[in-house]
Amino acid sequence: MSKRSFLSHIDERIPKPNLTEHVNAVFILHDQLNLDVWPSWIREEKPLLIFIESAAKGNALPYHKKKLIYLLSSMRHFALECAEAGFPVHYHSTQNHYDPALEDLLSKNGDLNLTFMTPSEWDSRERLRKVGSDYNDRVEEISNNFFLADPEEYKDRIKDGWLMEYFYREMRRKTGYLMNGEKPEGGEWNYDDQNREKLPEGHPVPTIAETEPDEVTEEVIEMLEEWFSDHFGKSEEFRDAVTRRQALYRLNEFIDERLDEFGPYEDAMVQGKYDLFHSHLSVYLNNGLILPKEVCDRAEEAYQNGNARLNSVEGFIRQIIGWREYVRVYYEAMMPDVRDANHFNFNNKLPEMYWSGQTKLNCMSECLKPVIEQGYSHHIPRLMVLSNFSNLTETDPRELNRWFHLAYVDAYEWVVLPNVLGMSTFADGGVLASKPYVSSGNYINKMSDYCKHCEYKISKKTGEDACPFNYLYWNFIDKQRETFTQNGRANFMVNMFDKKSDEEKKAVSESSVDFLEDVSR
Structure with missing residues (x-):
């Protein structure tokens, strides 16, 4: 029928x-x-x-x-x-x-x-x-003209491991964004060292405007509930812009109200607050309602007019002409073989919590909630919590890639696959990322207030009530030591693990085995 x-x-x-x-x-x-x-x-x-x-x-x-x-x-x-x-x-x-x-x-x-x-x-x-x-x-x-870089110009270099930072510098020179002749504005190419602040308690965060669904969107929602009722996530409270005019309003709102503080707090995570100072513009960029050039033009104009600090504008423009363009070229260079990338040969299914959001781990619960409800989270929950946990639980990275592709409103294969199989899980063996992006609970505690709301104790390293990220991290370092010892940026972590006492190593192993056996998948 x-x-x-x-x-x-x-x-x-x-x-x-x-x-x-x-x-x-x-x-x-x-x-x-x-x-x-x-x-x-x-x-x-x-x-x-x-x-x-x-x-x-x-x-x-x-x-x-x-x-x-x-x-x-x-x-x-x-x-x-x-x-x-x-x-x-x-x-x-x-x-x-x-x-x-x-x-x-x-x-x-x-x-x-x-x-x-x-x-x-x-x-x-x-x-x-x-x-x-x-x-x-x-x-x-x-040819596809929705991007700024020609993949044919860069594919071979990226396939050989050319890092994003150098691609980004070349794009800065080509576009002229934040340049003084041949030199970068302010004397530095990258101001990330100024962009790692934890959001102070009580710091005001502007809200993002919501667009009430019109009769066209309402009809789509009605259709979706009949045709795709068993799909992931929720359809209630859909508030995204759906026209270019509405998307341009969101762009102007971000530039005027959030860009200035975007930089310092771009890595921050806060209980119950999921947008913070992020633009939430990728969804509109990725289907063409707004274009990368006009977004960068507006950001640079805000800096020139004294309405946004340099580190914020540089960090934002880097996301557009650096990272976004880079992963698109990577996709063109690596497809289709990269779809099967699995450097660590993990074969576990994705933990069930990614679908339900139900877990005692507060950081995971907080990072999954906006995905399930809105199809969104900013880049740090994606990289340093959701992807990190997937790696630490030895989950097949292709399973995580599939989930990211279906779970996020802004997700298309050209952007998701490089971010997951290249960047966050190291599944490509180091073509894109210079090291595996795994961390203990210390990073999450440093950049968020999640740990003080959690049943697990961030101060404990092993045992039943210890933060699982702590012992899973060292378990990962030990089991994947070959990858880490071959990497100049990360081999010191193996040395740190090896200096632990036999008792500490045993506790790490036993805590990890107990937790991994108990993960519902």
Whole structure:
């Protein structure tokens, strides 16, 4: 039995095009929602624009409900805006993937020529290129212009282990952001040493504006609860921006209210407060509602006007032109083989708490709550808590990668895979990261107030009521000593472990075995 349609607002407001009247068509994916980066002839000639909602794509993983709401609502709003701007729009919903729908369209309309932009994700790219090969004289692929760096220029160097810091410096020189001629503003390329402060108790944090769902979004939510009711996360209280205008408001709000203190507290974590001074803009950057250049332009302008300190602006711009661009090039350089990366050969399933949020570990509970409820957490919970715990519990990094991909609203394979398999789990063996990102509970205690709310004691190193991060960390160091001894930045940790007494080593091992055997997966 076919599922009923939930496209009333599309059907009412977008005239059905006569496909036989069109010679040129442009297929626009859900993460390409900005005509400013498409070739100018599209804006000038206004060809037929094709949008396809694919239930098969939505069911490829049990994607977070808010992720699907965001993607579908923003695509529908963009299609409506294009129609209002005078574009003929063919908006189609299918139970299949994009490619059968496009092939059906091309086969039934022999005069139609199709243009598509290179998808950012590998599988969509392969599907569309197959369509192109089947209709090679009528299908044109154009390069993806939603990024600042050309992957072909950097792929070989990154594959050989070229670190992000040097890529970032080259991008600074190319873009001119925070540069004085050939020298960086302030004399330093990186001000991370000023960006590691714990948020003082009672320090005020501005709230992020919420967007009330309109009738288009409400229809998407209704559809999602019927079609994808068993998916991860919650659909209630969806408040993300879904149009470019709304996303630009969020950008301006961040620049005006939070950018100045973003730097000092970008690594901080606070009980019950999940946004702090972070921009929450990646979700809009990653489907094109806002563009990396305009985000960096606004940040640099705030610094030049004296409205934001240098270390905050540099740290923020580095996230955009440094890290975001770098991981995209890494993805292009390493795919598809990197999907199977598993340097430590871990094969445990993901702990059940990642799905339920239920655990005695307060830091894990606090970091999982905003993911389950909103599909969001900032980069430190992702790296230093959720990924750290996955590694310390010897979890298959591909399982964690899958979970990140489905759990976060801003997640696409091109950004998630490098962050998880390259950065946070060291699954690629050190191509991206210079060392495994694991830590004891001391780091979490230093950067948060989580530990004082926890049943476990951060001061205890082993035993039933000790913080599990403490003994799991040393257990990891001991068991993975070969990786650490080969790494100049981390081999001292093996030496520190080896200096422990036999009694301490035994306690670490026994506490770790007991905890790992008790983890529900």
